[in-house]
Each structure stands twice: as C-alpha cells, then as structure tokens.
Amino acid sequence: MEHSKVFTTKFMVRTSIFGAIATILYLIPGIKLPFFLGFLEIHFDEIPAFIASFAYGPLCGTFVIIIKTLIKLFFSTSAGVGELMDLIYGLALILPASIYYKKNRTFKGAIIGLVISTIVHLLVTFICSATFVIDLYCLIYAGLTQEQVLQMAQLLVPQVSNVHASITFYCFLPFNLFKDVIITTLTILLYPRVRYFTEKRYKK
Numbered sequence: 001m002e003h004s005k006v007f008t009t010k011f012m013v014r015t016s017i018f019g020a021i022a023t024i025l026y027l028i029p030g031i032k033l034p035f036f037l038g039f040l041e042i043h044f045d046e047i048p049a050f051i052a053s054f055a056y057g058p059l060c061g062t063f064v065i066i067i068k069t070l071i072k073l074f075f076s077t078s079a080g081v082g083e084l085m086d087l088i089y090g091l092a093l094i095l096p097a098s099i100y101y102k103k104n105r106t107f108k109g110a111i112i113g114l115v116i117s118t119i120v121h122l123l124v125t126f127i128c129s130a131t132f133v134i135d136l137y138c139l140i141y142a143g144l145t146q147e148q149v150l151q152m153a154q155l156l157v158p159q160v161s162n163v164h165a166s167i168t169f170y171c172f173l174p175f176n177l178f179k180d181v182i183i184t185t186l187t188i189l190l191y192p193r194v195r196y197f198t199e200k201r202y203k204k
Helices: 009-027 046-056 058-073 081-103 107-140 146-156 165-198
Strands: none
Touching (some): 009 046, 009 058, 046 058, 046 081, 046 165, 058 081, 081 107, 107 146
C-alpha cells in the first residue's frame, strides 16, 4: 500500500486524537494498590490505543503508543528508561490483539485477540524484568540498590529470593496480569459503545 494511502489526513487526525487522549491518561498519576510494590501504578493509556488499533488498524495503535511515549519523555523522571520500557510493553500489549482483530472483526475475534495480547505482554514483561530492567533502574537511580529493591519486595512477598526471576515471578507478573485484565476488560466494555462511530470507513 502506498504511503499516501496510509497517512491520509483522516488517519493523522484520528491518530492525533487518540494519541492526545492516551497522553493525558499517561500523564495522570496512576493508581497504586497496597498489595503491590509502591512504584507499580495502573495507568489506562492503553485503552485508547486499543480502541484506535481496533478501529483503524495496528499502525494507528502503534503511533498512539509512540505519540504518548514521546510526549511523556519531556516529563521523564527516569532518564527515559521508564518511557522506553512502557513503549516496548505497550506495543507488546496492543499489536497482537489488533493484528488478530484486523483479520477477525467479530466480538469473538476481539476477545481472542485480547487473550493473545495478554499472554504476549506477560511473556515480554517477564523476560525484560527478569533480565535487565531492575539493573537499569538501579543504574539510573544512584541511591537505589538491588538489596533495597529485594527488601521492598520481601516485605510484601517473603518468598522472593532475588531481584530478577524471583521478584519478577512473585511481584511483577501478578501486577501485570492484574493490570492486563483490567485494561482488556475495560476495552471490551468501551469499544462496542464507540464502534459505530469509529468503524464507518469499513462500511464504505
């Protein structure tokens, strides 16, 4: 497909609108829950990205994720590390569902796509967290050590024995699963209510 047919004015306007909504939700302080580590927050910026990708395709959802990430960089408190990981995690969550739904545009297709996305997202976050993410944060935050992270995790889950695979399995994995269930459920509830307006082009 030619670039001129992809990056139309309508495409750019739609992407900008959903990107702006995602950015606002990304910048708003997230929800912290007492049974998860204090620095883990639930944001809802993936929901507009899901809706955009379901309505206008994976490329639109991808640009929504990129837009909100680039804007958030100006307010970064982690030298861009947090935003980089959010970009990777966001694409891992959005793309599988939108690609599947593009070929199976039914309610069942949306459900299956979201299940696939959740699995892919959990795998990607697990691999990243169990290998290098904590090391990056400890490198960025000079006063933060792996021992401190381990102690914080053990206060919630005594079974945690190290800051890589163990803390990822007992702390990060449950949080990401909990968050994914909330995000995908809200997407399923909200998308049918805006589908009529967002999918008119597919009826042409």
